[in-house]
Amino acid sequence: MARPFHKMHGLGNDFVIFDGREEPLAMTEPLARAVADRRTGIGCDQLIVLEPSSRANVRMRIYNHDGGEVQSCGNASRCVVALTGARTIETGGGVIAGSEDGGRIEVSLIEPRFAWDQVPITYPMDTDAVPMGWGPLEKPMAVNVGNPHLVFFVDDVDAIDLVRLGPSIEHDPAFPERINVNVAQVKDGAIRLRTWERGAGLTLACGTGACATAVAAIKSKRVTSPVKVTMQGGSLEIAWVPGEPVRMIGSATYVFRGEIELERLGA
Numbered sequence: 001m002a003r004p005f006h007k008m009h010g011l012g013n014d015f016v017i018f019d020g021r022e023e024p025l026a027m028t029e030p031l032a033r034a035v036a037d038r039r040t041g042i043g044c045d046q047l048i049v050l051e052p053s054s055r056a057n058v059r060m061r062i063y064n065h066d067g068g069e070v071q072s073c074g075n076a077s078r079c080v081v082a083l084t085g086a087r088t089i090e091t092g093g094g095v096i097a098g099s100e101d102g103g104r105i106e107v108s109l110i111e112p113r114f115a116w117d118q119v120p121i122t123y124p125m126d127t128d129a130v131p132m133g134w135g136p137l138e139k140p141m142a143v144n145v146g147n148p149h150l151v152f153f154v155d156d157v158d159a160i161d162l163v164r165l166g167p168s169i170e171h172d173p174a175f176p177e178r179i180n181v182n183v184a185q186v187k188d189g190a191i192r193l194r195t196w197e198r199g200a201g202l203t204l205a206c207g208t209g210a211c212a213t214a215v216a217a218i219k220s221k222r223v224t225s226p227v228k229v230t231m232q233g234g235s236l237e238i239a240w241v242p243g244e245p246v247r248m249i250g251s252a253t254y255v256f257r258g259e260i261e262l263e264r265l266g267a
């Protein structure tokens with residue numbers, strides 16, 4: 001049976017979105033991986049399945065390129081606001097609030113958490129300088145904005161070999177659920193960011209990575225809120241006041257719609 005889908009992106013972080021609100025879709029890890037495959041499927045960084053929600057206007061389930069289901073996705077949440085007009089989105093990482101004003105989409109993620117609930121080692125741990133290091137990347141800040149991020153501040157983001165270091169940090173046994181890895185450079189009150197995403201690798205932009213990094217930079221007084229975060233695919237504005245949810249403002253782009261016979265993927 002042909003199943004309609006939408007292809008969208010937020011700053012080049014691209015999504016295949018299935019609307020399962022009226023016609024449920026049973027997603028599995030192998031099927032998500034098959035759809036996301038850029039050679040033998042449709043191709044995307046993340047696969048999104050929309051479902052009805054009793055807590056919000058819509059529920060968004062998120063599957064990484066490798067098929068694994070995860071808790072949150074900032075760029076996809078802006079796309080879902082633009083696509084559905086939803087003002088509240090339930091995710092595994094909490095309820096996200098959204099609004100749209102002339103193509104500018106604002107979403108509020110959760111209040112960031114600094115408690116280090118992922119690492120089964122020494123407590124209490126200073127999450128502003130986790131005592132770990134991988135080559136030139138040392139003592140990251142750990143921030144959870146619905147999903148888990150490490151943030152490394154460096155002098156030159158381009159000098160970091162993220163394709164080599166990203167996988168070893170993501171898969172470090174210290175992180176049983178794996179982790180998103182951000183390298184950030186602060187210049188003239190703004191942030192340049194590159195993210196190695198858990199389950200997707202190097203992407204053109206990561207919304208939750210931008211939020212986690214902005215929160216880390218504001219908390220450590222490297223910048224003030226709101227701050228512009230520029231990634232390879234474009235820029236986001238991130239605002240955060242301690243004790244409140246982190247807010248992200250940016251675009252969402254509709255690319256095309258299509259239909260796929262999922263059973264043909266053999267997953």
Ligand SMILES: N[C@@H](CCC[C@H](N)C(=O)O)C(=O)O
Pocket residue numbers: 013046064070071072073074075076147148180197198199200203205206207208209
């Ligand atoms: N691209 C996303 C984040 C997607 C999930 C992430 N890779 C994870 O595993 O937590 C964004 O824009 O936030």
